[in-house]
Amino acid sequence: MEFRRKKDSLEISELDPFLAELLRQIPESTNTDGVEAAQQRIFSAPAGNSEPEFCAEWKIYVEPELRHLFRSATETVAADLEQLNGCTKPFANCTLSIPTANAEAWLNALNQARLAIAAKYNFSDGELCDHYRSPIGSRRDLGLFQINFYGFLQEFILHELNP
Amino acid sequence: MQSSFASSVENPVIEQESRTAEELDVPWQVVVHNDPVNLMSYVTMVFQKVFGLTKEKAEKHMLEVHQLGRSILWSGMRERAELYVQQLHGYLLLATVERTN
Numbered sequence: 001m002e003f004r005r006k007k008d009s010l011e012i013s014e015l016d017p018f019l020a021e022l023l024r025q026i027p028e029s030t031n032t033d034g035v036e037a038a039q040q041r042i043f044s045a046p047a048g049n050s051e052p053e054f055c056a057e058w059k060i061y062v063e064p065e066l067r068h069l070f071r072s073a074t075e076t077v078a079a080d081l082e083q084l085n086g087c088t089k090p091f092a093n094c095t096l097s098i099p100t101a102n103a104e105a106w107l108n109a110l111n112q113a114r115l116a117i118a119a120k121y122n123f124s125d126g127e128l129c130d131h132y133r134s135p136i137g138s139r140r141d142l143g144l145f146q147i148n149f150y151g152f153l154q155e156f157i158l159h160e161l162n163p
Numbered sequence: 164m165q166s167s168f169a170s171s172v173e174n175p176v177i178e179q180e181s182r183t184a185e186e187l188d189v190p191w192q193v194v195v196h197n198d199p200v201n202l203m204s205y206v207t208m209v210f211q212k213v214f215g216l217t218k219e220k221a222e223k224h225m226l227e228v229h230q231l232g233r234s235i236l237w238s239g240m241r242e243r244a245e246l247y248v249q250q251l252h253g254y255l256l257l258a259t260v261e262r263t264n
Contacts, residue, residue, distance in 0.1 A: 042255065044257050046252065047259050111200075111201065125199045154204075
């Protein structure tokens with residue numbers, strides 16, 4: 001896998017089929033439906049227990065705006081990922097081009113996915129810091145790999161935006 | 164003969180004061196809490212964007228969050244504090260508005 005900054009885009013080339021599949025899973029990974037812990041993390045309380053009225057108003061007025069923002073970021077990423085469907089050969093390496101104008105949406109969607117997966121599998125701090133854990137033996141292990149891979153992509157985007 | 168002005172001065176309407184904390188200008192603070200998932204570089208970038216901090220200052224707050232569990236990013240009027248917290252939630256940081264002790 002290679003990363004390159006072009007004039008108006010960030011390019012990820014030599015993307016093997018496994019990593020391409022993980023990228024395709026970003027939009028789905030942001031889905032928190034039915035996962036209470038993930039919903040609580042993504043839509044965390046804006047104040048402590050001493051401010052129940054404020055928290056209730058926040059749910060009514062602010063949460064819908066946040067949902068719209070998060071959905072919009074995910075849709076932008078999903079649209080960019082359509083490029084991967086152009087990989088006609090099933091085991092060929094792919095190239096993905098992310099317009100720099102969409103970089104913020106990517107950072108947001110990747111963060112949503114990482115937080116949702118971490119909450120879903122209830123990873124400990126120790127597990128989240130273990131970047132070299134292998135091999136992938138379960139869906140949970142794959143979740144940890146996804147968190148690290150998506151974090152790696154975030155680092156790349158951040159680095160390229162602020163060299 | 165009394166003017167209406169004099170009459171209102173003689174019988175003033177006394178209003179009860181029911182000022183809330185923000186009207187009394189008690190400062191509120193924006194607190195960001197530690198989160199093991201968010202990347203340090205991402206948190207630094209968010210602090211720079213939302214509060215217009217220099218990279219050095221943003222990193223100082225980020226490290227405070229990381230090492231102490233929380234950092235106070237801003238304090239002032241409640242309404243503005245709420246707006247900052249909303250922006251921080253938009254970036255998926257754990258942030259709360261708190262009354263200054």
